[in-house]
Amino acid sequence: xxxxxxxxxxxxxxxxxxxxxxxxxxxxxxxxxxxxxxxxxxxxxxxxxxxxxxxxxxxxxxxxxxxxxxxxxxxxxxxxxxxxxxxxxxxxxxxxxxxxxxxxxxxxxxxxxxxxxxxxxxxxxxxxxxxxxxxxxxxxxxxxxxxxxxxxxxxxxxxxxxxxxxxxxxxxxxxxxxxxxxxxxxxxxxxxxxxxxx
Numbered sequence: 001x002x003x004x005x006x007x008x009x010x011x012x013x014x015x016x017x018x019x020x021x022x023x024x025x026x027x028x029x030x031x032x033x034x035x036x037x038x039x040x041x042x043x044x045x046x047x048x049x050x051x052x053x054x055x056x057x058x059x060x061x062x063x064x065x066x067x068x069x070x071x072x073x074x075x076x077x078x079x080x081x082x083x084x085x086x087x088x089x090x091x092x093x094x095x096x097x098x099x100x101x102x103x104x105x106x107x108x109x110x111x112x113x114x115x116x117x118x119x120x121x122x123x124x125x126x127x128x129x130x131x132x133x134x135x136x137x138x139x140x141x142x143x144x145x146x147x148x149x150x151x152x153x154x155x156x157x158x159x160x161x162x163x164x165x166x167x168x169x170x171x172x173x174x175x176x177x178x179x180x181x182x183x184x185x186x187x188x189x190x191x192x193x194x195x196x197x198x
Contacts, residue, residue, distance in 0.1 A: 001099070001102065001103040001106075001107060001108070001109045001110075001111060002109075002110045002111065002128045002129070002196060003099060003111050003113065003125060003126065003127050003128055004026075004110065004111065004112045004113065004127065004128060004129050004130075004131060004196070005113050005115060005118050005125065005127040005129070005130040005131065006018060006021075006112050006113065006114050006115065006130075006131045006133070007115055007116060007117075007118035007119065007130070007131075007132055007133070007168060007171075008116070008132055008133030008134065008135075008168070008178075009116075009140060009159060009162050009163070009165070009168065010116070010140065010144065010158050010159060010162060011135070011139075011140040011141075011143040011144045011147075011148070011155075011159075012133040012134060012135050012140060012178060013133045013135055013176070013178030013185055014114065014116065014133040015114075016133075016178070016182070016185060016186075017131070017133050017176055017178070017185065017189050018030070018112060018114045020185075020186055020189040020190075021110075021112050021189060021192075021193065022112075024189075024190070024193045025110070025193075026110045026111065026112045026193075027098075027102040027106075027109050027110070027111045027112070028111075028112045028114055029095055029098045029099065029102075029111060029112070029113050029114065030114045031091065031095065031113065031114060031115040031116065031117075032114075032116060034091050034094045034095055034098075035087060035091050037094065038087060038090035038091055038094055039064045039087065039090075040063070041061075041062040041063055043090070044090070045086050045087055045090040046058075046064060048086045049064065049069070049083070049086055049087075052082055052083075052086065053069060053072055053079075053082075053083075056068055057069040057072065069083070084121075088121065095113065095125075098111075099111055099113075110193075110196050110197075112131075113125065113127075116162075117162075117163075118130070118171070119163040119167050119168050119171055120162065120163050129173045129174060129196075130171050130172055130173050130174070131172070131173070131174045131175075131176060131192065132168050132169060132171070132172035132174070132175050132176070133176050133178050134165065134168070134169065134172075134175050134176065134177055134178060134179075135177070135178045135179045136165075136179060137159055137165070139178075139179050140155075140159055141155045141156060141159065144158065144159075174192055176188045176189060176192065
């Protein structure tokens with residue numbers, strides 16, 4: 001099995017790359033999806049979040065009240081560290097289980113771990129390759145405003161709160177330039193896939 005880390009900033013085209021790799025036959029494991037699953041009602045992580053931050057972070061239906069939790073942890077590094085101490089081990093365990101299941105189903109599987117915060121988080125995976133989706137900040141701001149309806153100041157704030165391009169590019173084994181046409185991005189992904197299969 002090959003384990004590929006795929007990362008990129010918000011609106012960098014990472015999802016486009018992950019979708020294309022899945023079409024080509026990769027097993028894509030989505031860190032964001034797992035992060036939502038590990039705090040669903042009835043999970044140990046959600047119970048621990050309630051114990052740590054109080055009942056005010058639980059919605060009437062028993063689910064996590066993300067805005068209420070966000071109001072507590074964003075801007076408070078100590079609270080955010082406590083939250084990460086609860087969620088990161090749960091995400092790590094669930095992700096590892098998916099990698100192992102993929103390897104058991106096909107020992108030659110190419111598993112792509114789609115992880116937006118690869119640079120920001122203490123990464124504990126032995127990746128065979130790290131792929132970075134890269135588009136310049138102006139392109140990403142334009143995509144957030146045009147495609148997601150975000151106002152410009154919020155788009156700039158979101159991009160500014162993530163790892164810098166330099167930090168991301170420093171960990172890259174492969175960079176896929178997503179600044180250009182969609183077809184050019186797909187061509188680069190196809191070339192990557194051929195290299196992984198070789």
